[in-house]
Amino acid sequence: MLTFLVRRIATIVPTLIFVSMLIFGLQQLLPGDPAVVLAGEDRDPNVVAYLREKLHLDEPLPVRYLYWIKGVLHGDLGESLRMQKPVLALIMEKLPVTLELASMAILIALVIGIPAGIISAVRRNSAWDYAANVVALWGLSTPNFWLGIMLILLFSVTLGWLPASGFVSPFEDLKGNLAALIMPAFVLGNAIAAVLMRHTRSAMLQVLSSDYVRTARAKGLPERNVILKHALRNALIPVITLGALELGTLLSGAVLTEQVFTIPGFGKLIVDAVFNRDYAVVQGVVLFTATAYIVLNLFADIAYVIVNPQMRVQ
Amino acid sequence: MALLAAALPSPATLARGAPRAHPLRRLLRRRGAAVGLVIVTFFVALAVLAPAVSPYDPLATSWTAIRKAPDTAHWFGTDEIGRDVLSRVVWGARASLLAGVVSVLISLSIGVPIGLVAGYAGGKVDMLISRLTDAVLACPFLILAIALAAFLGPSLTNAMIAIGVSATPVFVRLTRGQTMAIKAEDFILAARAIGNPPWRVALRHVLPNVVPALIVQGTLAIAAAVIAEASLSFLGLGQQPPAPSWGSMLNTAKNYIENAPWMAVWPGLSIFALVLSFNLVGDGLRDALDPRQA
Numbered sequence: 001m002l003t004f005l006v007r008r009i010a011t012i013v014p015t016l017i018f019v020s021m022l023i024f025g026l027q028q029l030l031p032g033d034p035a036v037v038l039a040g041e042d043r044d045p046n047v048v049a050y051l052r053e054k055l056h057l058d059e060p061l062p063v064r065y066l067y068w069i070k071g072v073l074h075g076d077l078g079e080s081l082r083m084q085k086p087v088l089a090l091i092m093e094k095l096p097v098t099l100e101l102a103s104m105a106i107l108i109a110l111v112i113g114i115p116a117g118i119i120s121a122v123r124r125n126s127a128w129d130y131a132a133n134v135v136a137l138w139g140l141s142t143p144n145f146w147l148g149i150m151l152i153l154l155f156s157v158t159l160g161w162l163p164a165s166g167f168v169s170p171f172e173d174l175k176g177n178l179a180a181l182i183m184p185a186f187v188l189g190n191a192i193a194a195v196l197m198r199h200t201r202s203a204m205l206q207v208l209s210s211d212y213v214r215t216a217r218a219k220g221l222p223e224r225n226v227i228l229k230h231a232l233r234n235a236l237i238p239v240i241t242l243g244a245l246e247l248g249t250l251l252s253g254a255v256l257t258e259q260v261f262t263i264p265g266f267g268k269l270i271v272d273a274v275f276n277r278d279y280a281v282v283q284g285v286v287l288f289t290a291t292a293y294i295v296l297n298l299f300a301d302i303a304y305v306i307v308n309p310q311m312r313v314q
Numbered sequence: 315m316a317l318l319a320a321a322l323p324s325p326a327t328l329a330r331g332a333p334r335a336h337p338l339r340r341l342l343r344r345r346g347a348a349v350g351l352v353i354v355t356f357f358v359a360l361a362v363l364a365p366a367v368s369p370y371d372p373l374a375t376s377w378t379a380i381r382k383a384p385d386t387a388h389w390f391g392t393d394e395i396g397r398d399v400l401s402r403v404v405w406g407a408r409a410s411l412l413a414g415v416v417s418v419l420i421s422l423s424i425g426v427p428i429g430l431v432a433g434y435a436g437g438k439v440d441m442l443i444s445r446l447t448d449a450v451l452a453c454p455f456l457i458l459a460i461a462l463a464a465f466l467g468p469s470l471t472n473a474m475i476a477i478g479v480s481a482t483p484v485f486v487r488l489t490r491g492q493t494m495a496i497k498a499e500d501f502i503l504a505a506r507a508i509g510n511p512p513w514r515v516a517l518r519h520v521l522p523n524v525v526p527a528l529i530v531q532g533t534l535a536i537a538a539a540v541i542a543e544a545s546l547s548f549l550g551l552g553q554q555p556p557a558p559s560w561g562s563m564l565n566t567a568k569n570y571i572e573n574a575p576w577m578a579v580w581p582g583l584s585i586f587a588l589v590l591s592f593n594l595v596g597d598g599l600r601d602a603l604d605p606r607q608a
Contacts, residue, residue, distance in 0.1 A: 018449030029465040141590035143541050145548050146582030149568050157572050164571075252456030256545055260568065270457065271549055274464040286461045290452040 001305065008301055012294050019290045020072065023283055024065050030279070033057075038279055040081055047081070077287065078280030080273070087284035090269060097167060098258070098265035101188065102250050104181055108189030109196055109246075114239070116193070117200025121208060122227060132197060139194025144253050148187045148260035155183060165262035184261045188253045192246045199242045203235035237307055244300030251289055340602040347598020353591035357584075361407040370398035372405040372558045381574040391576040394566060402558040403580050409559040410588060413474050413543035413552070414536040420478025421485050422532060428482075429489025430524075434497060434516045440490070447483040455480050459542055463551040470543075470559070473552035477542045481535055488531050492524040526603040533599055537592035544585050560585050 030037045035051040051057070056064045071078070077087035120132035156164035162183055168176035207213060208231050216226045255267035262268075266285065273281035342348050360367065369389075376396035384391040390399035432443035450458070462476035496502060497520065505519045506512075546552035547561025555562060560581040567578035 014445045015448040015452060018446050019452050022449055022453070023461075026461055026465045029462070031467070137590065137593060141537070141586055141593050143544055143564075143582065143585050143589070145545065146564055146578070146585060149564065149571060149578045150582065152568075153571050153575050153578070157575075248454035252454045255456060255460065256548065259549060270460060274460060274549070274551065279465065282461050282464050286453055286457055289454060289457050290449075293454060294452045 004305055005302065008298060012298055015294060016291065019294070020069055020287065021065065023287045023290070024068055026283060026286070027055075027279065028061075037277070038081065040277055072287065077284035080278050080281050082273075082276045082278045082281075087281050088288075090281060091266065091284060091288050094264065094266045094269045097263060098254050098267060100170070100177075101181055101185055101254060101257070101263065101265060104185035105188035105192065105250060105253075108186055109192035112189070113193035113196025114200050114236075117197040118204055118227065118232065120197065120201045121204030124205065132201070136194040136197045139190045139197075142190065144187045144191060145256040145260050147190060148184065148257060151183045151187065152260075167263045167265075180261075180263075184257045184263060187260075188250065188257050191253065192243075192249060195246055195249070196239065196243060199239045200235065203238050204231060207231045207235040237304065240307065241300050241304050244297055247293055247296050251293070337599075337602050341595075341598050344598040344601060346594045347602070350591035350594030350598065353587055354595060357407050357411060357588050357591075360404055361411045364405050364408055368401040368404045370401040372397065372401040373556050374398075381570060381577070383574075384576055390580045391574065393563070393577050394570055394574070399563075399577060399580055402563060403560070403584055405558040406560045406563060406581060407584065407588075409470060409547070409553045409557070410540050410543060410585070413470065413477065414540040414588075414592070416474045417477040417481060417539040417543070418532050418535045420475065421481040421535060422528065424479070425482040425485025426489050426521075426524075426528065429486040430493055430516055430521060432486065433490040433493025434512065434520065436494075443486065444490070447486045450480070450483045451487075453480075455538075456542060456545055459546060460549065460551060463546055468551045468554060470547075470553045470557075473543055473546045476546070476551075477539050480542075481539065484531065484535065485528070488527055489524055492527050493520050496520050496523045530596055530600045530603060533592055534596035537589045537596065540585065540589050540592065 027034055033048075035048045035055065035057055036043055038051050038055075039047040056067045059067070075088055077091070079086055080090055083090060116132045116135065120129045123129055152164045155162045163176075163180050167180050170177040208227075213226060213231050216230045217223075221230075251267075254265060255270060257263070258265045258267035259271055270282060270285045273279075273285065342351070374397060376392070379388065379392045379396040381394060382388055382392040382396075388398050388400065390403060393399055393402070428443055432440045453461075459473075459476040459480040462479060463473050466472035466476060493516070502515060502519055505515045510518075543552050544559070544561035544564070547559040548565045550562070550565065553559030553562055555566075563581040564578055567574070567581070570577055
């Protein structure tokens, strides 16, 4: 286990280095002098001079990268020109909102995706299976920002049941918080539910045809026990890893969902930064997201090894 | 007797097993894929024939027809400045299909050669390429595309570049994996044994065998690219107004959802139908090109 951990961590170090190079390189795509572009529309000469010095623009590119990465390693992701705040502080301020939204979305995805996958596999080629596959295909093909608009039209405009936009802290008003997040969380969880359903179905089909399931049936165990106690436990193992890969979908989806429902989270931060030409925030958010994605995948791999004894032996 | 002989399979055919139908025929046998293909063809025709089939100029405004509900004059209604929604949906098909196809071509043209080199060369070259691919894959697809589009500047061309570059690692990984598997086959050893240089073996013998997997992934990637273009345009980073795009139409429509819901319904349904049909075709192609399913 320790050898696995050391090896796995060793593989993420070069990936993180390349990610940092890639994200630092984004700045080079800016047309013209980065200091002038980064200074915004006002192009205040003092700001330009400050940025030139802060970003070490007179130095060669590799030296600039080393200065930048040194700052990043010390928790300095730069400073937002618009909001006059450190980028890391801005991320930390917005992150709890997105984490709450993402947690609700995952919960919804699990509640829909896994039972649908089980039913689809157990009742293979039945009407249930076809219905689950149609729902999965719908989930994969529906743009979540459009689904969000349609849900607003139905539940906010027509029925008046839920607020169309905005966010209330759960510490201020829990009911209001849930009412504000239920639609965006469903929108976000919808596509992930479809993917989970497909993974669960295929894993269950594989497990259900294995010898130990046949043995469990031959012993006369009730079908419910065979499916839930014997088959599902093993079928869920690959779903953990494959589900972790959906974190990217979750983060990407949050950008659009937060925009549709005007939720002041992480996704809205990057979109606002794009329109304010606050490039340090864009860079910081991408770096933070990529690092979080790599680390969470590492955790998923570790969880996979923990729950799967065969992997530990290997 | 001659007729009977013609009806019976030859010994050679028997030895090889039953002859397999042409992949296109196998694709069309799948109902979902056939429906998907019809819808894709419909949208392609719509995009190509947009000037002929569009009832109005998609940019023409009319102050007397602001936010008109669907009627016989405007089947899909009009938008906030009196433009015909149907005409904009028809012209929007161009932007979506163009973005879908061009982005995937960009991904293919970068990803396939890199994946081929990584898979064929192996060793340190493969390790370096794999780590670079992991780095790009670590950035969530849409977030990377947003960042690239933000730094390149908002336009449909830059959105296509951003989507294409962000989707490239998938093709690198796929080509690399397939190349590594095919490289170990006997016919590749034979091609090398008769003295073919590595580039010829890779291009003439390995690449053609990677193509089926690339076709399947490419079709599914078009679906993802159509959604990505619509997402970027929805955020204002793709097609710029007043040019029609389904994503930017939805961006405007969300502000008028109470008074003019039709502005949001049609562009969204169009994205859904196009993406769904590419997904159906992709799934069908996967089965049709899979020898185990024959």
